[in-house]
Amino acid sequence: MREAYTFTKKSQINVVFNQKAEKSAAPFPVDERVTHEPLEKLETKLNQLVGMDEIKQFVRELYAWLYIYRKREEVQLKVQKHSFHMLFKGNPGTGKTTVARLISDLFREMDILTKGHLIEAERADLVGEYIGQTAQKTRDLVKRSLGGVLFIDEAYSLSRGGEKDFGKEAIDTLVKQMEDHKDEFILILAGYSDEMDEFLQMNPGLSSRFPMIMSFPDYSGVELLEIAKQMIHDREYSLTAEAQKKLFRLLQQKAAGIEPHFSNGRFVRNLIEKMIRQQAVRLVREHSFDRDALLTLRACDLNIEDGSTFSKVDEA
Incomplete structure (x- = not known):
């Protein structure tokens, strides 16, 4: 993960969200009148997930950041627009789709996304069979995702197929759509770790557009x-x-x-x-x-x- 979003088990925010704390301790002790219904919903879902400690910690930190972001807006302090596009790396069955759904719910609860729906897609949903079809299919998919999250699994498959394959056209169209609809949707790309590293090399502007890169380890x-x-x-x-x-x-x-x-x-x-x-x-x-x-x-x-x-x- 990039430096701006680095998280560790020793993070100070871990104290705020420490589930082993006494029941009488408020999540945000600076003001006991503050209620955090989105956080309560989030914790209920996180507690149902096995393992994934660092991913859970990241999601909690994301909630805290979004909450403070809103508070700064309320008192008219400067707030910088951030890109929330993400890249998930890991083997199948490690919870990537589950976390994508959880994040879409969180962004809806925090009014960051107007709809918060999740569109799940794969290569066939973006890549056409003839010239001109791929760009249109990709634009249509992004249009359906506006106000929500577009989750593309096995995204590395877009970079395979050789020079005559239309996968590269889909990647280029996605990059442009990310710029044209900068704050209107969140794109999450997922796939095997090594393959996703190779995928990021397909387009010069691709890597910089994913400030949050998370690894999903295999379960013990x-x-x-x-x-x-x-x-x-x-x-x-x-x-x-x-x-x-x-x-x-x-x-x-x-x-x-x-x-x-x-x-x-x-x-x-x-x-x-x-x-x-x-x-x-x-x-x-x-x-x-x-x-x-x-x-x-x-x-x-x-x-x-x-x-x-x-x-x-x-x-x-």
């Missing part, structure tokens, strides 16, 4: 297990002790593996959905349909068929 085995438990709870299932041990060992192996683009939360979601399907097959075979049986995922419901070196655990 412990964090992946926490995500899995949340998904299981949300679906009204429960894990036996043996099933949880088996699941944790698998997730630890995955987190410690060498897959270049491990899918993190997506892998967990697919794994849980597969467990649920396998549980259904088992219950039909066993003719077991009482409430406890319908709720419970057992170790035998977690079968590994992706070539992983993972020992089979049978549950008594």
Whole structure:
């Protein structure tokens, strides 16, 4: 991240938003009459996210900056217009889209964006099949995003395809639209870290237009297990002790593996959905349909068929 937006776990703002503080402590103790409804909504959403400590800290700092920005306007102090375009780097399933949605909600709550809606797009939404189509498609997409956030996933794909590919035209059009509609929308580009670094070299003016660059690290085995438990709870299932041990060992192996683009939360979601399907097959075979049986995922419901070196655990 660029110097103007550097954040660390030791940041002073971390004291302001310290969730371990006493309940009687006000978020902004300088004036106990101040209410921060947007912050309360923000904290509720942040607390639901597993890990991502630095990203959470950044979002809290962003709220504080926007709040003070408004306060300076109220007393007619100088306020500089800032660019809020962002670049997210990380593997799939690390929360990039979730954070983009959260940011769009925050900017709407703070009246920075008039609508605060999120438009999700990919290469096919920008790049046309013939000359002249790409620029128009890109302009139309930006027009739909005015007043909100345009989130383009796998943005590096725009820089691939060779000299005759229309992806570069889409990039050039985006750069111009960012200038023409400077304060009317926020553009967030996302993708793999290395690929996004290469992508920024495609246009000389691209890198300078993204003052906020955030990295989304892969989840640890412990964090992946926490995500899995949340998904299981949300679906009204429960894990036996043996099933949880088996699941944790698998997730630890995955987190410690060498897959270049491990899918993190997506892998967990697919794994849980597969467990649920396998549980259904088992219950039909066993003719077991009482409430406890319908709720419970057992170790035998977690079968590994992706070539992983993972020992089979049978549950008594």
